Amino acid sequence: MGYRKGYYRKDGTYVQGHFVSKRSKAFQGRNNKGCFLSLLLPFVIMVVSIACTSESESSCIKKNCSDFSSQEEAQSTFETNKTCYSNLDRDNDGIACEN
Structure with a gap:
């Protein structure tokens, strides 16, 4: 932000000095979108990771x-x-249901 001095217009009216932003409107718009995306990205990653873990668990049929x-x-x-059937081999020796 910067301070703009007061000035006279050509018609003789005086414009009071005031604070103005030095950033362009295009830059300000991009800044807001970037903030939104930075908040949205972690949420999307979390949803995708939860969806991937639930798919891998549901594809295996539980058998004893x-x-x-x-x-x-x-x-x-x-x-x-x-x-998928790792629970059939409890001692991990490659032989299922030894008992």
């Missing part, structure tokens, strides 16, 4: 050893997707 009639059946299911 009691859902299979034999160890061989459980082992073949475990081999199809080891990350």
Whole structure:
């Protein structure tokens, strides 16, 4: 902000001195939009991260050893997707439903 001195117009009227902004209107508009975007961006990132975690959890079907009639059946299911059916191999030795 700066102070503008008073001056006389050509018609003889006096204009009182006052404070004026040294920034252009175009710059002020961009400043406001940037502030809005800086507040919106973290919210969008949070929503996307929550959506991604819920999708990865819902794609796996939860199965227990009691859902299979034999160890061989459980082992073949475990081999199809080891990350989804990691609860079938409690001791992480690669053999599902040992008990």
